[in-house]
Every structure is written in C-alpha cells, then in structure tokens.
Amino acid sequence: MWFFTNRTTRRYHHNHKTHGPHDHHHHDQGRDVESRKSGTREIKVVRRVLDANDIMAERMRTVFAEKKVFVLNMMSSPGSGKTTTLQKTLARIMPDLRCAVIVGDICTTNDADRLARSGAPVIQINTDAFGGDCHLAAHVVERAVADLDLDAVDLLVVENIGNLVCPAEFDIGEDKRVVVLSVTEGEDKPAKYPLMFRECDATLLNKIDLLPYLDFEMDLARRTIAQIHPGMPVFEISAKTEAGFEAWIEWLVDQVKAKLR
Amino acid sequence: MHEMGIAMEIVDIAKASMPADMQGARVQRVNLQVGKLSAIVPDSLRFCFDLVVKDTPLEGAELAIEEVSVVARCKDCQAQWTVTEPVFTCTACRSGAIDILSGRELDIKSIEIEDED
Numbered sequence: 001m002w003f004f005t006n007r008t009t010r011r012y013h014h015n016h017k018t019h020g021p022h023d024h025h026h027h028d029q030g031r032d033v034e035s036r037k038s039g040t041r042e043i044k045v046v047r048r049v050l051d052a053n054d055i056m057a058e059r060m061r062t063v064f065a066e067k068k069v070f071v072l073n074m075m076s077s078p079g080s081g082k083t084t085t086l087q088k089t090l091a092r093i094m095p096d097l098r099c100a101v102i103v104g105d106i107c108t109t110n111d112a113d114r115l116a117r118s119g120a121p122v123i124q125i126n127t128d129a130f131g132g133d134c135h136l137a138a139h140v141v142e143r144a145v146a147d148l149d150l151d152a153v154d155l156l157v158v159e160n161i162g163n164l165v166c167p168a169e170f171d172i173g174e175d176k177r178v179v180v181l182s183v184t185e186g187e188d189k190p191a192k193y194p195l196m197f198r199e200c201d202a203t204l205l206n207k208i209d210l211l212p213y214l215d216f217e218m219d220l221a222r223r224t225i226a227q228i229h230p231g232m233p234v235f236e237i238s239a240k241t242e243a244g245f246e247a248w249i250e251w252l253v254d255q256v257k258a259k260l261r
Numbered sequence: 262m263h264e265m266g267i268a269m270e271i272v273d274i275a276k277a278s279m280p281a282d283m284q285g286a287r288v289q290r291v292n293l294q295v296g297k298l299s300a301i302v303p304d305s306l307r308f309c310f311d312l313v314v315k316d317t318p319l320e321g322a323e324l325a326i327e328e329v330s331v332v333a334r335c336k337d338c339q340a341q342w343t344v345t346e347p348v349f350t351c352t353a354c355r356s357g358a359i360d361i362l363s364g365r366e367l368d369i370k371s372i373e374i375e376d377e378d
Binding site: 050228 | 263266270271274275280289290298299348359361366369371373375377
C-alpha cells in the first residue's frame with residue numbers, strides 16, 4: 001500500500017508566504033474539519049476509493065509507454081470464446097508483432113496452456129492466490145509483468161477474468177479495451193451490462209457460425225451497443241471458422257502501430 | 262461482486278484520514294458517494310463494511326451511501342441531462358459524442374469521528 005496523502009483538501013490550505021500571516025487555527029495534517037457537531041468532528045476526505053488502483057495503473061501506463069508496449073485488456077463473460085479468439089488472433093499477427101499474454105483465471109492453467117502453443121510468452125495469474133478475485137487489478141498486472149522482458153514485446157494482451165461486471169471498473173494501465181460477447185449469450189447483454197460496453201473501445205460479437213441455430217437478433221444487438229456506446233466498432237467474428245477476422249485484425253494492428261510509431 | 266475489497270479499502274482510507282490527535286477515537290460515520298454507473302451494490306457494500314470494521318476504530322460506524330445519478334453532456338450541442346436507462350445518445354440532437362459528468366463515483370467524502378472536547 002502506498003502512503004496516504006490527502007490531495008484534495010490540501011488545496012484549502014493557503015500559503016502564508018503569499019497570503020501574509022494572520023490569525024486562525026490551522027487544522028492538523030492539512031485536513032479540514034468541516035463541522036463540529038456536539039461530540040462529533042467531521043473530517044473531509046474526498047478521495048476515490050479506487051485511488052490506489054488508479055495510481056498503480058498510471059505507473060504501469062508510464063512503464064508501457066517507455067518500453068513501447070501496446071496493452072490490450074480483453075474482457076467478457078465466461079465461455080464467450082476469449083481464449084480461442086486470442087489464440088487465432090496471435091496466430092495471424094505473430095511474428096510480425098511480438099506478443100505476450102497475461103491470462104487471469106480463478107483456477108486452472110487451461111487457458112495458459114492453450115495460449116502457450118502460440119509461442120508467445122504466457123503469464124498465468126490464478127487470482128486464487130490473491131483472494132479469488134472477480135477482476136484483475138493493476139497491482140496484479142504489475143507483478144505478472146515483472147516476469148516478462150518488455151523490451152521484446154510489442155503487444156501485451158491481458159485476458160481478464162470472465163466477468164462482465166467488475167473488470168470494467170479497474171484500470172490496469174491498458175491502451176485499449178475490447179469486450180467479447182458471444183451470440184449464444186443473447187442480444188440483451190449490452191443493455192444489462194452497460195458499464196462494460198461504455199468502457200470498451202471495440203466489441204467482438206463471437207460465434208457467428210452458430211447464428212443459424214439461434215434466435216439472436218443481430219440488428220437489435222448492434223442497435224443496443226450503438227445506444228450505449230455510439231461509434232464503437234463492432235466486429236462480427238467466429239473464432240472457430242475465423243470468419244470476420246480480417247476487419248478485427250486490421251483494427252487491432254492499426255491500434256498497435258499507432259502507438260509503436 | 263468485489264464489495265469486500267472495496268469495504269476494506271474504505272476502512273484503510275478512513276483510518277489513514279484520522280488526525281494524529283484523534284487516534285483511538287471512534288469513527289461514527291463514513292460518508293460515501295456511489296455513482297449509479299459504478300458496479301457497486303450499496304446493500305452488499307454495507308454488509309461487507311459491517312464485517313470488516315470489526316476490531317478497528319470504525320467498529321459500529323454507519324456507512325452512509327449517497328447514490329449519484331448519471332449525468333451526461335453532449336459535446337456537440339452542450340445539452341445536459343440525467344441518464345436513466347442505458348442509452349448514451351444526446352436527448353436533444355441524437356449525437357453520440359457525450360461526456361459522462363457524474364455517475365462513476367466511488368468516493369469517500371468525509372468521516373465523522375467522536376470528539377470529546
């Protein structure tokens with residue numbers, strides 16, 4: 001944990017050099033007392049609860065900028081096909097782009113084993129060790145990155161924990177966020193998990209090879225996503241058949257190159 | 262879902278915010294703002310808070326949660342409105358270029374500490 005500094009209330013404390021000496025009570029440690037009800041003292045705090053994470057994420061972002069590493073945060077519900085999508089994606093962009101993967105899973109190394117076959121360095125995080133978390137936080141990514149040679153990496157993909165809620169809350173120092181939604185999950189998911197779809201920069205609608213067997217309304221799904229995040233690119237893909245991969249890969253490679261340039 | 266971690270973070274921040282001359286006093290209330298667009302369920306958070314305050318200066322403290330509505334502003338026509346359903350297009354000009362002004366908060370505003378003098 002980092003040392004506490006109260007950034008916001010510090011502003012209330014004026015500088016005597018410019019202000020001139022005067023007679024008033026200075027509150028302890030730069031904290032202002034807002035009110036004194038009988039028997040109670042209210043201390044202004046004004047701090048984001050996730051400050052610790054955001055500070056760490058910014059630090060990671062600086063490291064990634066120095067090392068010229070593009071970081072992609074991939075999020076989805078469990079079973080949406082993130083790992084297969086990533087496997088097939090890596091096969092297409094390596095070795096032109098030097099890739100590495102951090103994969104978060106509460107248990108098992110199944111995903112890491114599958115991804116390692118791509119030849120990319122894979123760091124598995126079992127959040128078990130960190131308390132069975134529902135998301136990856138910045139400090140976890142920092143620890144995982146310590147095992148990577150960032151000088152030999154252009155694209156670092158963080159495959160987050162399968163969950164459409166919590167990962168959207170946590171900045172991990174990434175450049176772009178992608179959400180994978182499989183058509184078997186139903187077209188109402190963007191409306192149910194608006195934060196995820198607001199926070200992401202692109203959506204992959206996966207498993208379109210199954211569309212003939214489903215009642216999935218593609219138009220409705222696209223309309224809903226467009227309401228929640230107007231202008232966000234939506235790619236219809238099948239990780240199994242690799243249908244639609246060209247547009248997705250082109251988008252991804254453009255994003256990476258824009259940073260590495 | 263991660264309310265327990267959030268609750269622990271709140272306790273840490275509250276403890277660190279106690280002035281040096283008030284160490285040992287009891288925190289009676291933590292005033293928190295939670296945006297409607299954050300993935301926090303107030304009831305779950307209160308439940309976790311009540312568990313993690315045990316054996317801390319916050320034991321028995323009330324977690325007062327003020328929910329903050331989602332307010333957006335259009336970048337094109339400057340219209341400002343409260344978002345009540347997950348539709349993030351401008352209500353005036355239908356533009357999709359908007360800023361979220363509030364609704365993502367998860368902030369501790371203040372703590373109230375028992376004071377004898």
